[in-house]
Amino acid sequence: MATLWPLAVYLGATLAIVAGIVTLSYLLGERHEGKARGEPYESGILQTTSARLRVSAKFYLVAMFFVIFDVETAFVLAWAVSFRATGWAGYAAAMIFIGILLVALVYLWRAGALDWGTSPNRKRSCNETGKQNGST
Amino acid sequence: MTFRDLLPLLPLMLPALTAVAILLLLAFHRSHRLTAWLAAGGLAAALLLIPFACEGAPRRFGALLVVDGCALFYTGIIMAAALAVAAFSYGYLARRRGHVEEFYVLLLLATTGGAVLTASSHFATFFLGLEVLTVALYTLIAYERGAFGIEAGVKYLVLAAVSTAALLFGVALIYAELGTMEFSKIASLLDAGAPVSLLMPAGVALILVGVGFKLALTPFHLWAPDVYQGAPAPTAAFLSTVSKGAVFAAAMRYLVPLDLPSHRSLWLAVAALAVVSMLAGNLLALRQGNIRRVLAYSSIAHMGYLAAMLLTGSPLATAAAMFYLLAYFVTSLGAWGVIAALSEKEGDAERIEDYRGLAGRHPWLAGALTLMLLSLAGMPLTAGFISKFFLLTAGVEGRLWAPMAALLLGSAIGIFYYVRIIAMLFAPQEDAPPVRATHWAAGAAIGALVLLLIALGVYPAPVLAIIQSLIAASS
Numbered sequence: 001m002a003t004l005w006p007l008a009v010y011l012g013a014t015l016a017i018v019a020g021i022v023t024l025s026y027l028l029g030e031r032h033e034g035k036a037r038g039e040p041y042e043s044g045i046l047q048t049t050s051a052r053l054r055v056s057a058k059f060y061l062v063a064m065f066f067v068i069f070d071v072e073t074a075f076v077l078a079w080a081v082s083f084r085a086t087g088w089a090g091y092a093a094a095m096i097f098i099g100i101l102l103v104a105l106v107y108l109w110r111a112g113a114l115d116w117g118t119s120p121n122r123k124r125s126c127n128e129t130g131k132q133n134g135s136t
Numbered sequence: 137m138t139f140r141d142l143l144p145l146l147p148l149m150l151p152a153l154t155a156v157a158i159l160l161l162l163a164f165h166r167s168h169r170l171t172a173w174l175a176a177g178g179l180a181a182a183l184l185l186i187p188f189a190c191e192g193a194p195r196r197f198g199a200l201l202v203v204d205g206c207a208l209f210y211t212g213i214i215m216a217a218a219l220a221v222a223a224f225s226y227g228y229l230a231r232r233r234g235h236v237e238e239f240y241v242l243l244l245l246a247t248t249g250g251a252v253l254t255a256s257s258h259f260a261t262f263f264l265g266l267e268v269l270t271v272a273l274y275t276l277i278a279y280e281r282g283a284f285g286i287e288a289g290v291k292y293l294v295l296a297a298v299s300t301a302a303l304l305f306g307v308a309l310i311y312a313e314l315g316t317m318e319f320s321k322i323a324s325l326l327d328a329g330a331p332v333s334l335l336m337p338a339g340v341a342l343i344l345v346g347v348g349f350k351l352a353l354t355p356f357h358l359w360a361p362d363v364y365q366g367a368p369a370p371t372a373a374f375l376s377t378v379s380k381g382a383v384f385a386a387a388m389r390y391l392v393p394l395d396l397p398s399h400r401s402l403w404l405a406v407a408a409l410a411v412v413s414m415l416a417g418n419l420l421a422l423r424q425g426n427i428r429r430v431l432a433y434s435s436i437a438h439m440g441y442l443a444a445m446l447l448t449g450s451p452l453a454t455a456a457a458m459f460y461l462l463a464y465f466v467t468s469l470g471a472w473g474v475i476a477a478l479s480e481k482e483g484d485a486e487r488i489e490d491y492r493g494l495a496g497r498h499p500w501l502a503g504a505l506t507l508m509l510l511s512l513a514g515m516p517l518t519a520g521f522i523s524k525f526f527l528l529t530a531g532v533e534g535r536l537w538a539p540m541a542a543l544l545l546g547s548a549i550g551i552f553y554y555v556r557i558i559a560m561l562f563a564p565q566e567d568a569p570p571v572r573a574t575h576w577a578a579g580a581a582i583g584a585l586v587l588l589l590i591a592l593g594v595y596p597a598p599v600l601a602i603i604q605s606l607i608a609a610s611s
Contacts (some may be wrong), residue, residue: 100156103159103163104159106160
């Protein structure tokens with residue numbers, strides 16, 4: 001126990017200093033009454049919009065890409081294991097399967113699903129909203 | 137495998153191929169007109185191939201698919217119905233903003249699922265066809281992203297997922313009991329007196345839940361009115377015909393070999409579903425103020441009439457069911473086609489009040505709708521009468537006294553609400569909204585359906601002969 005008293009002194013000194021700073025700044029400090037004084041972010045700038053933004057996460061695109069890449073891999077690996085057993089019929093079936101998914105990928109690519117926020121149309125609309133909000 | 141071997145499968149493959157081709161086309165060039173023509177071309181080609189496919193039928197493809205006369209008949213009417221839906225869609229979608237081309241891709245995919253269902257002889261293909269059909273339908277139902285469209289889509293999604301889970305569990309129980317998922321093997325194992333525990337009827341009952349949901353049989357019908365109200369009119373036409381017809385065909389193929397009359401509890405369950413659907417569908421339709429909801433309840437009742445045919449499994453009942461389904465397709469498509477053609481740019485023409493004085497504004501459409509409603513009510517000289525007459529004949533032959541009594545009672549109730557709409561069509565009207573031209577494709581499709589309706593009602597013999605020869609060849 002005898003070795004613990006420096007720690008108690010340290011704790012007491014810390015508390016005293018913090019309490020002293022807060023009390024002194026309360027007694028001696030300036031008082032401001034600004035518009036943005038009570039806001040959560042004390043930068044002095046009024047917030048422009050609500051913090052609750054709607055962010056387009058495009059879950060459906062993620063889902064489609066999941067089917068095209070991950071599920072395809074699962075099936076193709078299963079086919080690879082039985083490659084010799086299934087023969088040419090299996091090869092044809094697998095090619096049809098991959099072909100259909102390839103068409104879906106081409107469709108998604110052309111629909112702009114691979115451009116996350118950088119397609120020409122989107123860029124223009126982003127800049128417009130950026131000007132209004134003062135942020136990007 | 138040569139081309140000749142593949143020929144019976146081509147009508148099933150063509151819509152899928154067309155869907156992939158359209159998807160590829162859409163990646164590089166968007167044109168509503170071209171897309172619609174391609175989709176219609178694919179469906180028409182599949183339809184034209186069916187007589188040639190019949191020559192190679194019946195043909196089994198492994199354990200999974202069996203393409204026989206009945207499957208090709210159902211596939212044929214499904215392709216024709218999808219063609220009519222595509223025709224309704226063109227004018228309907230042209231008035232709407234946003235991407236409309238994907239509607240046809242989804243329509244073709246759903247049609248493929250339906251065609252696979254009709255030819256399925258194994259639970260794997262049954263489930264696969266059902267899912268292709270259903271997943272495409274989720275999007276087709278919510279295609280217009282209004283509040284009602286989203287509500288309808290979400291309702292269908294949740295309820296369809298639950299019913300599919302029940303169906304899968306039923307399949308698993310049957311597999312646990314008998315060790316096979318082939319319809320014919322299940323039936324032959326049961327015939328041979330394989331020892332079964334309670335799992336077997338429980339499995340069949342759970343499959344009935346899945347099928348009952350798709351056919352909107354009471355008490356699994358709760359989604360139908362809201363979905364029919366919120367979905368685009370062409371989707372509703374598809375939902376009430378192709379979706380139900382395909383599932384009914386698959387249910388027929390699965391349940392008839394099971395020989396329901398020899399399984400008392402299952403027989404009673406199906407009979408109860410049929411009778412309750414007939415009465416509840418007709419009674420609930422009485423006080424609806426929305427024509428889409430009336431048609432939804434009316435289709436519940438019609439599926440009840442049809443489900444009664446599962447109870448005997450005789451060739452006569454099978455023939456009656458096939459003819460009834462054909463007549464129901466023609467009638468229901470016609471009624472929904474008129475609604476699609478009348479749907480204005482802003483909202484759909486759906487309140488019965490909206491139809492006041494239609495005969496003055498659109499005499500042809502009003503005439504077509506009148507005929508369709510009379511056929512739904514089962515008036516003589518229309519397909520609806522003759523098909524209901526065949527149902528009654530088959531039902532009486534199978535001694536289904538209670539279901540047939542319910543059929544007569546339900547039809548009598550039904551006349552009231554059909555005639556109420558017809559009276560509204562011919563009621564005088566003061567301030568008429570502007571007349572809109574119907575797109576020629578929808579007009580042609582409705583015209584063809586009206587001609588078919590009268591032809592089937594007046595001279596059904598050739599179609600009946602075809603159906604009977606198909607059944608004789610299949611059995």
